[in-house]
Amino acid sequence: MNNIFKYNTSNIDKNYNFFISGVSTALNPLDNTLIFVNKDKDEYLERLVGIEKAVIILLFSIEKEKISKIESSNLIIFSKNPRLEYAKLLYKILKETGYYNGQNYYLRDGYYYGENLKLGKNIIIEPFVRIGNNVEIGDNTIIKSGTIINNNVKIGRNCYIRENSVIGGEGFGIETDIDGKTYRIPHIGGVEIGNNVEVGALTTVCSGTIEKTIVKDYVKIDDHVHVAHNVILEEGVLIVAGTVIGGSTKIGKNSRTAPNTAIRNGLKIGSNVVMGMSARVNENLPDNIIVTNEKADTLENIKKYLKYKKQIIEKLGD
Known part of the structure; x- marks a missing residue:
């Protein structure tokens, strides 16, 4: 979703100077958003090709040659836990941009x-x-x-x-x-x-x-x-x-x-x-x-049925 906030990436890494304005998913990535990819799957990386000016959090174990087509136009962050890194970074962005406390009623x-x-x-x-x-x-x-x-x-x-x-x-x-x-x-x-x-x-x-x-x-x-x-x-x-x-x-x-x-x-x-x-x-x-689930029954009956069920399963296994 775009246009939730406006945040300069220089606050994350001084070597970058573009704005992101929202978040998007690895399956539906968008330009100028924060994205995390929690799996090392070619499908997700292929979808990121062509995305520009995004902050993308990837697994640290991903081979560098796999990201050659996306790293030149985006800020890439490597993490052992991209979902956790995303949570921390997004909270920081929302706090600094006044998302939580800047609302007028x-x-x-x-x-x-x-x-x-x-x-x-x-x-x-x-x-x-x-x-x-x-x-x-x-x-x-x-x-x-x-x-x-x-x-x-x-x-x-x-x-x-x-x-x-x-x-x-x-x-x-x-x-x-x-x-x-x-x-x-x-x-x-x-x-x-x-x-x-x-x-x-x-x-x-x-x-x-x-x-x-x-x-x-x-x-x-x-x-x-x-x-x-x-x-x-x-x-x-x-x-x-x-x-x-x-x-x-x-x-x-x-x-x-x-x-x-x-x-x-x-x-x-x-x-x-x-x-x-x-x-x-x-x-x-x-x-x-x-x-549906079965109706309420006495504890004694439930134990009895479980015993019969176990015996039947054991016989089927034989």
Whole structure:
């Protein structure tokens, strides 16, 4: 994402003097951005060919001849842990450019808003709402009291955002160094919500790390739901109360969850999938299936079933 900040690379290395204005991914690299590559894969390095005036963090073990086509026009930083180096450097840049503490808020009709707010027609924003910078809200959308909309969020037309929800809050991305110290990875990708979407009360839709978290048209999200960073919810998805969706998960069209569904990060869920009550989803799911967990049972029965299961597996192994 570009135009988040303006930072001169001479502050990183005095031998360089160009500006970067945002971040981008190794799979979709952009000029004048901060990029990290956590793997020694030719695919990623090939995508960087032609990129100019970027700060690129690479694994220190990468052979120098592999980067001959990118080092002349970019600032290259080598690291044993590019993701950790990226987290530290981006935090430093955001702090020095005032991203965290340089925001101005203005009061209108009982709610607060930041810079570059774009509002459509017939919008209702109740008192005690707080809106960050670079936010766009479409026609006929209702934002209920207590909602927090952070930076870099786009909300479409005819949406209904319920009380005390948080849209675009930073996701939970943590990197640990060799001494066990933990560092938060800044999430500045923002959120993009389509048209005719509902977000329930006390629900969080986290900002993407680098690229956007995306909620497409006609998605309905119940109360008390957590949608992590970089999730993609395709058209018509229904998310019921208590659901937790791990980061970078993609859920296909018209799929739905039941109460207390938990979905592991990084999964691909097909279209028209039903995830039943308290389903623990730990692997990718194809289209048009129903998954669920068994009902609650006594501890004695659970131990007995586990014993039978073990015996069956041992017999099959023979």
